[in-house]
Amino acid sequence: MPTPPTPSSAPWPRRESSVSPLQGRAAATLFLGFAVAYFLSALLRAVTATLAPAFSADLGLAAGELGLLAGAYFFGFAAMQLPLGSAIDRFGPRRVQFTLMLLAVAGCVLFAVARGLPALLAARVLIGAGVAACLMAPLTAFRHRYSPAAQLRANSWMLMTGSLGMLASTLPVQWLLPLLGWRGLFWAVAVALAVSMAVMMRLVPQDAAPVPSAASTAAPAGYREILRHPLFLRLAPLALFQYGGLIAVQALWAGPWLTQVGGRTPAEAAAGLFAINAAMLLTFLAWGAVMPRLVARGVNALQVLRWGMPLPLLLLAHNVWAGADAGPWAWAAWCVSCTCMSISQPALAQVFPTAQAGRALSAYNLVIFGGVFAVQWGIGLAVDALQAAGWAEPAAFRAAFGGFGLGCALAYAWFLWRRA
Template sequence: MSLLDRRQTVVVFLAFAFAYFFAAVLRAITATLSPVLTREFHLDAGALGLLAGGYFLGFAIIQLPLGTWLDRHGPRKVNLWFVALAVLGCGAFAMATSFGWLLAARVLCGLGVASCLMAPLTGFRRWFTPGVQLRTNSWMLMTGSFGMVASTLPVQWLLPQFGWRPLFWGLAVLLALSMFVIAWRVPEWSESDHALPPGAPRASYAPVWRHPYFWQMAPLGFFTYGGMIAVQSLWAGPWLSRVAGADPVQAAGGLFTINLCMLATFWTWGLMNPWLQRRGIVTDKLIAWGTPLSLLAVANLVVSGPHAGAAALAFFCTSSTFVALAQPAVGMVFPATLAGRALSAYNLVIFVGVFVVQWGIGLLVDAFRQAGWSDVDAFRGAFGVFLATSALSYAWFLWSRRHNRQSP
């Protein structure tokens, strides 16, 4: 393992963060564009959920080979390959003339940015000390929140001036620029960093799948954290407009508030995590204490309905960040040679969860409306189902924690 000095650490973090910022813009932009895309392509709630979830489907289908490639080839090389696909995906989305074309381009975008978080986390596991890893992992998520902030009011302001298609051409250019920055500033895997020598047998995920700590955290990642991302990146916008009665500008302002709160939350986690670890307040304790706040926040949305606006959604999203701590914790349970596979396997769980919850909420809204429910009650019912799955995931976590002797 070759640790980087302080200056190199900052430069490498910023190079990866530049690409991840635009990956996060791509992730959340459908929440702001949902009224425009719904009108232009005549989308119902299920189709909108599928379109937004296509990004996460692309993300999920490549995670397992991605982890092996990261361990073998290193984050610099792998990230460059993948971001090139995201550039193509943005161009294809900008030229789309049908829902099928939009969906295929959205999947390609998700595929292309699939390494934008896993690559830096894998590199950080090799190049940074444990305390720096905890901080930079949280600050990468904070960078994602910056991108989500940029996908709200700034996008809403640019729409009347340029339209949504030129915005995607602009994202393609900026992602291409991020490739140049990564190629310029991120080091190659050194000989000591290679987990697998040339000609070695294909790396196995068996140690990851067999580890009880991975399965202790998996349901929370799938339903609770995946569900938060599903709401933040899509359903917060329709909730504000169709349940709380906001107009498009007000809804974009609400999304701006939510993502600004997320940015501040991840910044705070980055500052606090090393301090908490030094005092023995480990990830499992934080998740056990904090997850009930997330469950209460979803219950508040269901009960309050039209009275739950941006503040209630922001409380839900920020309280769910306790579960975000599980991802670096899973990575640190395994040795550095397994870091890419462990992180990618857990990321697979999260983003399959995002896809399922994001599309599932849309399908449930449509089903409840067809059963005669109002728009408001259909959304409340769908979020009620999501609450039930999150509560069961938390119960599994508590049970597993008591019985898991390998829990840190």
């Protein structure tokens, strides 16, 4: 069993892989082979924020139904995480991601032809399940094939690739919408996913990680050890509320806030989302450059989280208080301040041996995307309930976000308390 980290332990607990780390062109090729698919998965995750007005107009969706439609993606995504982790550890990240992406292609086709909310929900669940490995597979491959410092850089730059996909889901989608319609957009993404699968099989080398023994691949025992680990328990509430909430707001609720609270048009909201995602892209680029230097100076992930987490709590409180005055740049500042949570993934993976890396990352990702589903749907339900009780829509949004902020504050308090 891995040794729990202590306050006096080395800055980044690490276990070296038996496979020699890739360098130079080989390392870049591995990264690029996975990056194309993750770009598309992030676009699919966030596109509901841009298409929310079109869905509401064409399908007559209320806020709770819109939150459910967006959250269905994360339900399918989260449901796959535990079997995904065991499969990656057993069969390798390349093979598992290729197989699952077939489901994503089918889900996009079904979404493009669906005529009612039940079919759309089923398609979103299928899409979420199909892209469930698009981050965990590369992160596990990085754990196997990169040095510890390179893992931190690659993790941040893969998230930067996701931000680029979310960037593409804003103004570019808004521009294409009159030409293709939202159904045509999903047909186009289905074709792009198929192309990305071919790119991955071309660029990513065969899985080289050793196949674990039968004892280590027993999912219940493996996950029981991971879920009981002190570092996992300490990070889980932050992953649920802060990390999951970041994605929930970025992928859905930032758009409706800008239109329903801030009074902006759909085009203006799309421009605001573009600014938010551009800021995120640049931030992850910076994290990839900065983290290896911080590691070299003895700064560890837990210190970064302890120092960094008060800022997003203060910025969220400011945005709720400001209401209509909290525009795109206010939400961009909050999203950027939350990105310190991204370093928790490689930090957790390095605590466990490579044979458990897929399960450790997937279990943590399950918590994150369970939080995304809960926050996306929960905010929508709260807005609908408060409006039914007679609240004005802007006030209902502010109260719902205030409740979300309380959850984030309690998660940070837990993180500090578990330090002992």
